[in-house]
Amino acid sequence: MAQLALGDYPDRYRLANELHARPFPVLEPPTRAVLLAIKEPEAAADRDRTADLEHLTALLDRFGAPHPAPGANHYSGALGRAFLKWEMHTEFVTYTLFSGQMGAEPFSDEVFKLFPQDWLAAAPGKLVTSCILWIQPAPPEVMEVMVERDLPVWFDPDSLAASRVSDAEAVVAADFRIDAAGHTRIAVLAKPTIDRHRLGRIVQRLFEIEVYKSMSMLALPQARSVAASVARIDRNLTDSVTAMATGTGREAETLHELLAVSAEIELLSSTTAFRFGAAEAYAAIVDQRIEVLREERIAGRQLFGEFMRRRYDPAMRTCRSAKARLDELAARAARAANLLRTRVDVANQAQNTEVLHQMDRRxxxxxxxxxxxxxxxxxxxxxxxxxxxxxxxxxxxxxxxxxxxxxxxxxxxxxxxxxxxxxxxxxxxxxxxxxxxxx
Known part of the structure; x- marks a missing residue:
């Protein structure tokens, strides 16, 4: 087919290729996968991203692997006995290793040893989450036995969430707790007949649930701090409005207090807006990834979706509530300030009218x-x-x-x-x- 004699829109090919830049892994059980998510503690969205690329390049140099393209935000390639997938996100970077040659122990952290200790210590950021995902082939009759026998041993029974996913082609289980080695554990029991691409999609979604769940939870401490500040500011605002309503305070002083309250609210809003907005976006991703798993219940065990509704959604509701209360408080302060300004303007107009009358008499x-x-x-x-x-x-x-x-x-x-x-x-x-x- 002849190419059109028409110039391409800027970045046409790059934007089209972006849709295919992060393919799902193609996995064959048994496989172990480990994930690291690293984030700068402060101003992560405005960080120097070249430091992330340099850190990746330093790891690749240890194994003689090819370098990523300049300015790349994703990379895939062999890394020793494993396969590395690296992605740069708005606030964080993830390193994922897949290996089918690591021991027989279900949740051995042997794969993590591919990350050199000195290299980890030099990472530009702090660890948000590390996760071990173990994929085991299991025929239907063996799968039922493992569900009853092994899952309560591998995971905390009180927190265990397990379900059949993708038309019952696999069973996924996790308790979302951090083990003694500092890792979160996820198990995938896959039928031998499962498609390798389908298995890769399941694993990718499970990792994304863990990562975005962890990232959205970063807003919870700020939400609690904002809630305490909002309660204090609310009392100050109520006192100012009461003084204004009863006429017990001087209007100039009350206006000054209201302006101070508004300034403090604006400071809180500006310093938390990004974190709350990001948490909302991350929570939406978690919900969507759980939805596409198409969970089916196993013998009365809680689903991933139920676990999130009981233990994760309340934290997100706390964040949304803190943001809503902050917005409501800002609106109340603005209304009170406008009302007081109106009263001051009316008083000034009355004074001006009296001055004009005096000027007329003079x-x-x-x-x-x-x-x-x-x-x-x-x-x-x-x-x-x-x-x-x-x-x-x-x-x-x-x-x-x-x-x-x-x-x-x-x-x-x-x-x-x-x-x-x-x-x-x-x-x-x-x-x-x-x-x-x-x-």
Missing amino acids: AALQLRLQETVEGLSVVAISYYAVNLAATALGPLAEPAGVDKGHLAAYITLPVVLLVWLMVRRIRARIARREAGPGH
């Missing part, structure tokens, strides 16, 4: 005072103007037989009128200048 008083001053000014100016006019017109009035007293009486009214008109004209001109252009 302006009216100033206007009356100004009119009084203007009247006095007219009188004063007129007095001096009349004297000046009388002095200036005296020589002209004497030939006409008008003495200075009568002359002053005759010119007083016209002079006062002229002065009054002049003052009004000056005041009108000043008012037009103050009003600005166009007035």
Whole structure:
């Protein structure tokens, strides 16, 4: 078929190949598999990922194995007597080893010896979980015997979860406890006829249940800490709202307290948002992986799904409850702050209105005072103007037989009128200048 003469969208091939980059393992029982999940204690999502690649490369160099591609986030290949599968996730990395040549003891940690001790000590992070998964071929009649005889010996009977999966092609069992060597144990009893690809999918899902269960549980300590902080902040918020409702506190002080509460809530939200969000996503993966196992009950034993509902879901509900209470508290603090700001604004508006009324009264008083001053000014100016006019017109009035007293009486009214008109004209001109252009 001829290739289209059309340019490819950026990363088209890389994104398409990503769907096939992590194939399920193809397994033949008996097989042992071990898994390590390693995570930086702080800011794991923003870690230097080159350190993870360098740590993987150091392990491969011990066995003379090929290196991963630059910037790779997954790798598969032979590692001595085992097969290694390495994956880099958002917060953590996983190392999985598969081997069919390791002893007869069911949960021997011999496979872990392929990880050198000094190499483990130099890992860029801390161990989140380590798991041993033992796959044993078991015909139907042997499978029933092993379920009754061996599972209660290998696992804690009080915590044991066991079920038939994938159309009863296999039995899976685990107690999700950490044994004396520091590992979680999972057993898979597989019919000899099971498809190798199907068995690989079962094993991959069991490992993912263990890893994502462990990762989601990291949120539980933060949830408990947040719950304690929320209870304390809730009391402070209630006190502030009570003071606001009863009017026993000063509004400025109450607003300051509410802003401090809001800031503390925002700090809690920002520091826990990623952990709670990640826990929610991991829990969804755990539920989905259990669902696709298609569990069938074995002689009244609890299923993986039942174990999770009884012992795992309450922890996740605690995390969701802590997040919900934090969100509710943030909304309450915001409402209280908005209400108090509204009260402060109304009070300020009332004060501003009173100030305006006082300014109006002062302006009216100033206007009356100004009119009084203007009247006095007219009188004063007129007095001096009349004297000046009388002095200036005296020589002209004497030939006409008008003495200075009568002359002053005759010119007083016209002079006062002229002065009054002049003052009004000056005041009108000043008012037009103050009003600005166009007035």
